[in-house]
Amino acid sequence: MRRPGWTIPGRWSLARQLLVLQAAIVGLLVAAGATIAYLDAGRSADDAATQTVTAVARSIADADNVRTAVASPDPSRLLQPYAERVRRDTGVAFITIMSPAGIRYTHPNPSRIGGRFVGNTGPALAGLTFTETYTGTLGPSVRTVTPVYDGGQIVALVAVGITIRVISAELRERLLFLAGIAAAVLAVGMAGSYLVAARLRRQTRGVAPAELREMFEYYQAILHAVREGLLLLDRSGRVVLCNDAARDLLDLGPPQPAAGRSSSRVALASPLPSADLRGRLVTDLGLPDELVATLVSPEPRSDEIHVADTRVLVVNTSPVRSRDRAMGNVVTLRDHTELQGLTGELDTVRGFAESLRSQAHEAANRLHTVVSLVELGRPDQAVEFATAELKTAQRLTDRVVGSVTEPVLAALLLGKSAEAGERGVDLLITEDTVIEGVAGPRDLVTILGNLIDNAVDAALAGADVRPPRVVVRARKDDGALVLEVSDSGPGVDPAAVPEMFRRGWTTKTSGGPVGHGLGLALVGQAVRRHGGDVHVGHDAGAVFTVRLPLDPP
Template sequence: MRFPPLPRPRSLAGQLFAMQAVLIAVVVAGYALFTYVSDERQAVDAAALHATAVARSVADSPTVGAAIHTPDPSRELQPYAMRVMRDTDVDFVTIMNPVGIRWTHPDERQIGRHFIGRIDPARHGRTFTETYTGTLGASVRAVTPVEENGRVIGMVSAGIRVEAISARVRGQVTALLGVAGGALLLGAVGTYVINARLRRHTHGMNAAELSRMHDYHQAALHAVREGLLMLDGQFRVALINDGGRVLLGVGDEVDVIGRSVAELGLPAPLTGALLSSEPRVDEVHLTASRVLAVNTSPVSGGERRGTVVTLRDVTELQSLMGELDSERGFTQALRSQAHEAANRLHTVVSLIELGRADEAVEFATAELELAQALTDQVVAAVSEPVLAALLLGKTAQANERGVELVVSPDSRLDDGLLPAELSARDLVTVLGNLIDNAVDAAQGSVGARVTVTAYASGSELVLRVSDTGPGVDPAHADLVFQRGFSTKPAGPGGRGLGLALVRQAVTRLDGTLTVAESAADGEGGAVFEVRLPLPAAAVNGG
């Protein structure tokens, strides 16, 4: 016959309680068996000692010695033995003559009969103990001689029944089982309390649900491309996924778990954002090679528990936004030029209507020559198409803002000189942001002008942009390249990102970026210079 399997508890608390019950049962059963065997042996030894002490006390009593010499010893010894039994908590006290005939016994019918058990050692003057089954059943007894002048005149046996000893041991085992039951009850209450607290902290999810959530959690961490960073209350890294390691430049071989954010070697602005207790939303930060959108959200539950940080790589997006801004500037410049062209066309038409055809031709020709001269000047100095287009567009933008943008006569950059390693996007990022920054600085100054110089010198490409603005405080020479630094009020999109992008691109291209005061007389302003290394093949080819 097969029995159905016992149902297994599904909850974690049920499993804990079942384990506790089995553990307590095994411990109690083992301890009860050990206690029963050990206590029974100890109880037998204690009963033997007790019986020996009672027997010797009775044998040494003068009352016993005097009664033995009377014609009827039982008359005086029987009441005396009964009192001793009552007072010493033994089951029997038997006093007998040297041949073993009883003078006393708890059952008076046994008086006068022969003692059941060994008496030879006592007859020879020795006290001994034994476990023997007599008229009262199995008992632990002691037999000792009653001596007078070196002669044995009687013997005394005192004993305790084994049944009484076992009853005492069973009482101890029962008490032990009661303690075990109390421990089991206490364990059940403790398990219930711990389970309630555990379910409160795990939002009611059991072990299987937690395990399943952990599996999903691990899969999601490795699947998402965005960076995820979890910080504890002391801003130490508690968790980081693969995307976070890539975006922050932390390799898999570096163990960052448990380390403070300040120890990761991140740029100071990014470290400050991660250490802030205030939430951040789509805040742009730069690393050595990336532009990151950072979001932080504090985790709290009555007390600060940590911060969840998400990172998105917006490097490509930022570059596209820069190109879009350039295109927008070109569009605005074209719109402005179209407006100016319309005004000039109306002027030419009006001169013709007034009958001044010669003046109309002269006016139109002068305007064409001026536009062509500007184009020829830029293309002659910088024939590299990307930079030439950028300079023409920025010239129109600068003119709209009242700033003259000129290309230095020292500029010389032929088409085909730049290697493939210098992408058009990097050149637009570097030179475009430097020009925008210079135009911002020069706008509103007397004789507002921005001068651009671009040439190849030895194994380097040199890009220099100077302006007639207020210049750069030497104390801020390094701060101007940090994200967020700006001496002008922030607009809707914020400031302080352009120069940081320039430094990021220059660093990625293994170049150098410096800023100094302009040495031109009366101009003042600042000079930003970028030097980018050129391969030997490019230099020789140029």
């Protein structure tokens, strides 16, 4: 978020801070470079001056006419014009030719001829050529003094110098050039810094670093705190982000022991031992194909239900686009298991209420029949009719209540029996049915309710047996509760058994994948959650056999 009018550097936007920092760095680099160039230019000017005066001094000292003039009665008459001509040609400040005692033969100021040389001559008298910076009659200068030999004897000395003022003038000319280069480099650096800062400002939308840090900290806290799973995928289907809730909902955490699980168990995903999913293809996570297709779908998906190994997931996807370019998908996952269980219980209650309604309707019909028989003067037939109907209903109720100790399951069986009867299907509960001491009645409601519903539909689809029939049997066998639901329908194709407990498998032709194909998936999920297994066989019709350990893992 942009805050106009910021003046505190600590609250400047990241782009502005970067611009100032880059400008300071560029400025320091240019200043350091200019300083180094200045020192180098000064040293180069001194070296050039030293080389010039040394070369001129040695050239004069080696000239034959100088030795000849020194030996003449009036050396100044011959040497002064020569020295001035060389001085003008070479651009040096002065050329002084003197006797070994330091008496000048030449000088740029003729009035100083005959005077004593101002400077050091000791090293030259010892036969050395030396250079020094000394303040003489013309001011501070860089000078070279060298001896003049004639027959192996020092007959004169030559001093050639360039004043510091001349050297400084030459250095100033170089500095103007250096200043121009430094200014150009600074301008280019500032322009580049401004372009980088402008791009960064567009990318960060003018947010200050402190705000970016706070946003990142809040972002991290929210990702780990929300109970809703969040999965970000790039356009190639690779995981960009997966929060803790998504890892848990998709079973992507470290592998857990699976003792007691049946080999027929169908898993949603193989747990990954690595905690880092970033950069992995979603197709490599071991997720079901229909879920992978939803996650990478280029079209948005809303509230799609996918049955996992132990959960029912509601999946929403939203494609992300930037400048009309696909960037990937944002996927949210919600755990629908509890809601699905409550929905199943509600469906059971509704079915029970519906069965009570139908029974009330039948009871009213029977009551009218009894009253009519009494009015016709046949009380014995009226009593016999009423007693027979009562015994039939009571026999079913007594059998269910006596063999099923869990009230919710008893109500489910009574309701499904009445509902099946209303649809013209005989729902038979075998005499040896016993359901007692079983934990998790909600999952048993899911298993029995969906199996009975499917069996009733299958029985109605079978035309060979009249009336259609569904048989429910429950028993204990070797430490497990065995539930068996069979029907008189056409049966199940054995080739379809491996896929029938996954979401979307159905034999119905109406309703689409959302309306059908969920019941058996929920059955498989509940069975796996309790460490059991499901077997699909064939008798007169399909036979579903569920084994649930009485002591589930």
